[in-house]
Amino acid sequence: MTLFTRTLAGLWLACCSSLALAQITVEDAWLRAPVAMSTSAAGYMTLHNQTGQPITLTGISVSPQIAAKAGLHQTLDKDGLMSMRPLPLPLKLAGDETLAFTPGGKHIMLSGLKTTLTAGDTVTLTLYFTDSINQTVSFAVKAGNTMQGDHQHHD
Numbered sequence: 001m002t003l004f005t006r007t008l009a010g011l012w013l014a015c016c017s018s019l020a021l022a023q024i025t026v027e028d029a030w031l032r033a034p035v036a037m038s039t040s041a042a043g044y045m046t047l048h049n050q051t052g053q054p055i056t057l058t059g060i061s062v063s064p065q066i067a068a069k070a071g072l073h074q075t076l077d078k079d080g081l082m083s084m085r086p087l088p089l090p091l092k093l094a095g096d097e098t099l100a101f102t103p104g105g106k107h108i109m110l111s112g113l114k115t116t117l118t119a120g121d122t123v124t125l126t127l128y129f130t131d132s133i134n135q136t137v138s139f140a141v142k143a144g145n146t147m148q149g150d151h152q153h154h155d
């Protein structure tokens with residue numbers, strides 16, 4: 001490959017990968033600082049598909065230095081008894097659909113925490129979609145009301 005075509009190829013990749021990323025937006029991404037001794041933490045975000053096409057969420061990952069596992073869960077309220085189960089994946093989002101992960105609803109779960117997360121920290125997670133689309137998202141760690149937590153039963 002000549003220098004010229006290599007440069008063009010590089011520009012092409014830079015252009016189009018960032019373009020694709022700009023069309024799936026994540027807002028209000030935060031993780032609730034876990035209580036002392038807890039080995040799991042819940043996270044929330046608003047995912048907005050602005051690609052104009054259906055996209056399919058297939059999973060989430062976390063650096064192994066932070067936690068053993070990242071998962072997507074949903075909270076179920078059965079007769080006042082809160083429980084949760086893995087969110088069925090893959091999960092399709094229609095063009096322009098917004099999917100909210102909120103306390104008491106769908107949420108992100110880090111389990112097997114290997115580090116202390118305190119308010120003010122930032123944790124980077126990666127969301128995976130079909131068609132080799134992935135997106136890293138910065139989650140701000142915030143103190144939260146643990147009484148309205150989703151998973152007291154976790155530990």
Ligand SMILES: [Cu+2]
Nearest residue numbers: 073084109151
């Ligand atoms: Cu959970």
